[in-house]
Amino acid sequence: MATAAQKITLSSSRDIPFNKLVLSQSNVRRVKAGVSVDELAESIARRGLIQSLHVRPVLDADGVETGMFEVPAGGRRYRALELLAKQKRLARTTPVPCVVGDAASGILVDEVSLVENIERAPLHPLDQFRAFQAMRDKGMTEEAIAAAFFVGVNVVKQRLRLAAAAPSLLEVYAEDGMTLEQLMAFTVSEDHARQEQVWEAIRDSWQNEPWQIRRMLTETTVRASDKRALFVGSDVYEAAGGIVLRDLFQSDDGGWLQDVSLLDRLVAEKLRTEADQIGTEGWKWVEASLSAPYGVSHGMREIVGTPLDMTKEEQATRAGLQAELDRLTEQYEDADELPDEIDQRLGEIEAALEALDNRPMHYDPAEIAIAGVFVTIDSDGSLICDRGYVRPEDEAAIASDDDGNETGEAGLSEPSLAQAIRPVVVTMGGQPVPAEEEEDDGIKPLPERLVTELTAHRTLALRDAVAQNPRIAMTALLHKLVSDAFHHRAMSGVLEAQVRHIFFPAQAEELGDSMSVKSVDERNEHWKSRIPADDTALWDWLTGLDEENRLALLAHCVSYGVNALYERPNPYSGSGVSEYGLQLRFDQADRLARETGLDMVQVGWRPTVGNYLGRVTKTRILEAVREGAGERAAQLIDHMKKGDMAKEAERLLADSGWLPEPLRLADPDGVSGADLVDQDEGEATLPAFLTDEGDDEEPGESEDEEFTSIAAE
Structure with missing residues (x-):
């Protein structure tokens, strides 16, 4: 004959005034490491008491209830309520939701307290990430979320970045298919398709460390520490619409610049500006590139200049800096470690002295007229200008002039004419970069x-x-x-x-x-x-x-x-x-x-911005529209800026057959x-x-x- 299963009776719940509660001496939580009662108190003040306390009636010597209740489970919540009461933010008679256990139960209070702490299942990190994302989607700012959970704003940004990873990768992480460190590495890129490609490539490989994931995701980018990025500046790159990939979970040295073509264009533009400025000094040619090839000056003669003397102001400045350097060096001579501010100041003084000692050079104007300059970028993003190189053909031209022969270059000795005919050549990757078009230029030859x-x-x-x-x-x-x-005309035999x-x-x-x-x-x-x-x-x-x-x-x-x-x-x-x-x-x-x-x-x-109209001067754009769509159409766009003019010209010429x-x-x-x-x-x-x-x-x-x-x- 089957025996009926015994029915379980759950403890009743009731509201008990806070001043009727006392913390049980059998509560197993004694060590407070990692436990912040202050934060829990603020949470209760903000959201109320989310979870009830577990209490048992306190009995006297005769086993009669005294009206007081001990708290074996919920000690942190009790202490947080106690702190709020001490701060006068909670009345001591405030009813507290409690689950009241049987005082005569055979289950020890110690057991109840231990079970309440060890059976608590921690929240999966992904659930927290998604909860933060849900709050962000509902209008809470990152700062508000950080304040609500007593964490730094950067922590919230990290959690939100993790929640924004590819959904397929989040599911893998939820099923413990990847580690949190690996998921963190994937957040370097916001391209979900690329994230999934990298995961498929490394998921079954032994080479699936987080650093490998980051390397694969950034292999087509440029590090912010690259000399091109340092030369242009990340702020200029971002202002031009470039995207910087950042790693929120470890030091990324400024991140990675994603749009390499944009960066190269900005580098070329700045190099040309610098080269044009140097060209105003009177050099015959200025050649600028990311780096000068080895032996680029082979066969050239280097002209020798004389350093310019310091002005009285510069001499006084240098003397003051040297005196300060000597004083600080003597003062901290025996120190095992320099204070940060002193170390920084010494570096500033040394840099200023070096700048003053590296004097600008003065060159003979006659030699400037036949010499040129190599402009490159140093590894720290600074500009390197190697002035004063004479090409062999320019030496030959001058030698012919000295012999009284006509060379067609005699005018080079006149500074004004020499300045007028000198080109500034900027190369990027060995290829010349076209000069900026002037707004009001004429019909120039096509590039x-x-x-x-x-x-x-x-x-x-x-x-x-x-x-x-x-x-x-x-x-x-x-x-x-x-x-x-x-x-x-054939140079080889038999037919071929x-x-x-x-x-x-x-x-x-x-x-x-x-x-x-x-x-x-x-x-x-x-x-x-x-x-x-x-x-x-x-x-x-x-x-x-x-x-x-x-x-x-x-x-x-x-x-x-x-x-x-x-x-x-x-x-x-x-x-x-x-x-x-x-x-x-x-x-x-x-x-x-x-x-x-x-x-x-x-x-x-068809003529488009990319294949023609955006590559020529405004004058040529107007000429094309005038030929293909008529004079009236050209008049409609002749006041526009070049970019807008090119786009409108593409529309006007679309079906013109020009x-x-x-x-x-x-x-x-x-x-x-x-x-x-x-x-x-x-x-x-x-x-x-x-x-x-x-x-x-x-x-x-x-x-x-x-x-x-x-x-x-």
Whole structure:
């Protein structure tokens, strides 16, 4: 016969005046380490008593209740209430919610007190993080949350940052799949997708330490201690819209700068400003870069300057600093450790003395006129200026002048003219950085990189057009072979008819998404999937192709050799292309475009801020709008700032069919003086967009000034 389970009876609850309660001597909590009664009292004052006290009636010697109750469980709460009563913030007769145990129970009071403390399940940290986040979402400030829970604001920021980690990572942490230290490391980045990628990469790896997580999350960033960041300043970077990743859980040395391209642009702008300032001293050239390559001054002569004498004020300042340094050094000579303020002051004095002792140098103006300056950035972000280097070609020019020969550079000895023609060249990663455009400048030559990018568009479109016209591709190949055979342009023997795949040294970002790229790639994949890998099999396969497919494959292969790219002519070396060779390239490109019927508008090129309008002067923007949308449209935007003007011009020219000079088709009947500019006798002519001559020349401008403009671009 089954026995009925005994029913459990729970203790009753009632409100008992505080002055009827006493702390039980059997309460097991005696050590107060880590326990703050003050904070608990403030919490009760703010929120009230959230949890009742457990009490038992106090009996007299005869076992009769005395009306008093002892508190075996809830000692901290009792002490907090007692503190509030002493502070007159709580009346001693205030009713306190209590659970009243049976005085005659066989369960010891000690057991009740111990169980109440050890069976308490601590809150999972993630629950606290999410609770802070919920309060923040409901309008509480970080400061208010910190005040409510008696913690520092930085602690609240840390908890909120942890709660903002990727949800999938929080679930892993909740299931004890990662440590709190690992979760902390993930908060360096706010990119959830990247956080998840890193976790997938390291979750089953032995190399999953927090430092490894931080390294992977910041591998494409720049540390705030990097010389570029120190040179520009994190505040300037953030003011320009840059984001700084910070680690709230350990020292991060200023964090990580996320937008590297923005940082490099700010560095280039500041370097150019500094270089321009140094250029006003009269140097022939100023070359600025992040760091000077080893041996950059090899073969140059370094001119010697004389240090400028100190003024009386500087001498007095130096004497005072030296006296203070001697006094402090003597005073603390026997000290084992310097006080912080004394150590800081000594450092300031030494730095000031060093600055005074490193005197500016005075150079002969005649030597300044032929010398230049290297400007770089030191590891601490300070500017390094190495002045006074003379290039061999400048030495030769001066030597020719001394012999009485005409060099075309005689004007260099005149400071005013020398100053007018000196370019300031700023390089970043070995590449020149374009100078800032003036607001009211005229029609300057297009920047070389922009011309290269535009001609890359045209080259790719020409490849596609040639590949779709086998007859023209065959003619082009035969033209190449006949030229080699009859004009002796080929330098190697036996035939070696070769089509070399030309790659683009500079290209716009949108080139990869153009219609021409997609067409060329699709055609290449079509042939690639059919062509045998074995050489013998390939010959047999080619032999078996019908005439149409043979011509189509020939056209595709020939198209990869099309090169309509602009590159700087190099008449002084066997490498590169001469001006004649560049013009020949452009002429043949125009012929291919006419024969294939290539139209850059039809293949999808449109002027945008990124590929043209944001890269040229305001004058050229207005010229483009005037040509493509009319004079009235140009008048509507001529008052705007350059950035807004470029954006509006993009909209106005979207469907106009306007093309910049490098993408236009030349006149098939020949070239006019407006299109080409005469060079020295015996040399070919170049398009106007590559020279100054097409601009409206200001009175008094010289050839040297025009050349400087090209170099500065």
